[in-house]
């Protein structure tokens with residue numbers, strides 16, 4: 450099995466990101482570049498991490514009109530990222546446009562299309578948070594609804610919490626890639642995460658990838674923390 454650990458490089462600048470990546474690269478499967486690092490370091494950080502040979506997950510969670518999202522996805526595809534995120538709450542037309550843009554741009558650039566991941570309900574949200582934005586469904590039902598829509602719209606991957614994987618595996622094609630943040634080992638705080646499981650539990654439930662940030666980068670020894678997690682799932 451491939452190494453399923455994706456380390457979130459949620460750090461403020463290029464040098465910190467490159468140092469962290471170099472430290473943990475031998476024991477993880479990919480790196481995630483999110484809003485903080487991309488906003489401070491720009492697209493060059495994607496090229497720098499790709500140049501090390503590592504896979505990159507560009508997590509900018511696009512959520513806009515279909516035309517705008519399609520063009521952003523094309524730009525990310527030209528950057529040669531292996532995964533990227535859009536919000537499923539953007540609806541089916543937006544998701545179709547995103548997947549189509551990834552496929553077409555990849556074809557034109559002679560590379561594989563990135564996996565366009567639809568973010569369902571953020572792992573920092575619970576039913577109260579959904580209710581305050583006018584969604585009365587419980588979290589599990591809302592995730593299932595958005596995941597089904599994403600699958601019908603042609604997406605091949607989703608971001609969800611590990612708590613929803615069992616239910617999603619019953620209703621989605623087996624090929625659907627499920628990427629799960631909200632990973633905590635039990636040794637550290639949940640922080641702002643509300644729907645969490647351990648790495649081992651998430652994989653046992655059927656996750657393909659685990660997104661792990663603070664339990665690795667905020668630990669005293671990120672390499673040792675990543676190794677410990679890898680051992681726990683090997």
Ligand SMILES: O=C(O)c1cc(=O)[nH]c(=O)n1[C@@H]1O[C@H](COP(=O)(O)O)[C@@H](O)[C@H]1O
Nearest residue numbers: 457508570571572608630631660661662663
């Ligand atoms: O799309 C994501 O990666 C994501 C979706 C989600 O629902 N929840 C979530 O935490 N994430 C990201 O996953 C990472 C989790 O970080 P830690 O909570 O520090 O492990 C962060 O980079 C978040 O931006």
